Amino acid sequence: MLIFLAYIQIIFHICTVEAKRYIMHIDLDSFFVSVERKFNPELIGKPIIIGGNAQRGVVASCSYEARQYGVHSGMSSRDAFKLCPHAISVRGNHHLYSEASTEVTKIIDDMVPLYQKASVDEFYIDLTGTDRFFSPYKLASEVRQRIIRETQLPISFGLGSSKTIAKMATNKAKPNGQLFIPHGCEMQFLAPLPISAIPGLGESTAKKVYEYGIEKIGDLQRVDLRFLQTLFGKNGLWMYNKARGLDPAEIIPHAERKSISTEQTFSRTISDERRLESILVSMTEELSSKLRRENKLASCLAIKIRYANFETHTQQEKIALTAAEHILIPGVKNLLKKAWNNHRPVRLIGLRLSQLCTGSYQINLFEDNEEQIRLYQAMDKINFKFGDKTVCRAAGMEIGTRNFNPFMRG
Structure with missing residues (x-):
């Protein structure tokens, strides 16, 4: 009986010890452009602007070749073609993008226990607990390779202890790469990055932070919490935690067909x-x-x-x-x-x-x-x-x- 009780205590201890979180963030690189190139290989390697033309419209997406000239999503097409006049204009095909997104979603749904579809081309996956059986990084790599193999679309992922770290790791891994930030290395990874790289940090707030000589996340890590709270109120604590990679946000399970x-x-x-x-x-x-x-x-x-x-x-x-x-x-x-x-x-x-x-x-x-x-x-x-x-x-x-x-x- 005593042995049985001791066994129960051991099991209880194992179950109550907080597991390391492994959060994966997936982003399909230049998604609209990649889908267009899949069906028209002649577009590969060329500057592409999707949405609008030289006279009117707004840039919905653009290739990395166009980004080198300063083109980015959300800017007017007129300004985009001034920066990159030799870019190829593509009208865009929602039907193809929707089908590609559904195809990727099905693969993820088949391979992982819990995921959140953040947009048509972006996913968060919770791999917490899988480290008891195999490497979370190996599983994440297999998910990426299967998506690339079955869809012929380039994809990047980041893996870390939180949604924030995972997303920022993905941004660092682009284009068409992958990056794992081990537990305990979050602050080291974040330190050299500009504060504008923090997801959710508004442009006006970033400008105010710049005024105090805080340009890198490493600078922000050295600032006293009370100082940030005095300047930014509750957002001060938010920035303090983000600079350390602290983000308790959970993965919200994906619900299909709402x-x-x-x-x-x-x-x-x-x-x-x-x-x-x-x-x-x-x-x-x-x-x-x-x-x-x-x-x-x-x-x-x-x-x-x-x-x-x-x-x-x-x-x-x-x-x-x-x-x-x-x-x-x-x-x-x-x-x-x-x-x-x-x-x-x-x-x-x-x-x-x-x-x-x-x-x-x-x-x-x-x-x-x-x-x-x-x-x-x-x-x-x-x-x-x-x-x-x-x-x-x-x-x-x-x-x-x-x-x-x-x-x-x-």
Whole structure:
């Protein structure tokens, strides 16, 4: 009995000892460019700019060859082609990018116990505990090699004790490389890097830190915590921990195929096409705004129509990844024409955006200019501060004032 109790105590001790964390961060190098090159090898080795052209648009992605001239994602295409006039302009193909992202996700899902899909081309993987059986670095390397082998896409990864260290190791390993930061070596790895390399450190905060002669993370490591808290409040502690590689953030398990939807039931049936379109436009604005707020993109839209006799019809279609209503609205109107029998009054109408993934809508407005993107940013900022529908399209005003509309109820 005593031997049994001693055995139980040993097991309990093993289970309660905090395991070393092994967090892997994966980033598909110049993802959009790499996918384009996979299907068009003539683009390999050449400066590529995806999104927009020399006259209008915004850079969604660019090759390393273009980056050497100062081109980067998010800048206007006009400025990008001034810096690199011989760059090749590629419109972009959301369908191909979505398929490639899904292919990579399936491989990761097949090989690791816990992962988080941070965006269409970025993943966090928790390998904590695997060191009891085999090398986490060896497993991480095998994941990378299988992705490269089966997708023909270049990929980099970083491995470390936290999400922050893993991501920064990936950035150091690019392009098409891998890097492991052993436990206890975090501060040594971070010290020579500029403070701008810290993920999440805003440009304005970085400028303020520079004013005190703090340029490298090593400089930040030597600053007293109380001094940082005096200057930056709670952000001071955040910077203090980041400079040491301390990051308790957990891996949030990946959930596939999420959706958002909304619908309206009418107290009296409606058979007016303009009114139904107006309602759908407002719904589209509402859902796309939520997508942008949550940094999500949708690749499928659907509408639902229910008639007075409760007969219900749905119509859906695949779309390019987006969160922009001016792209979604034409598709929604087209689905209405397909799904609705114009001679039958409608009792309920609904809209659903599905097959969501994480990603910024800004980089997906391939055919839009800077003014369009700034308009969305301004609208989202106002609506977030003062409430949804503070700013909206005139076509969607009817549902925006539904509290005063006798034909509608929640």
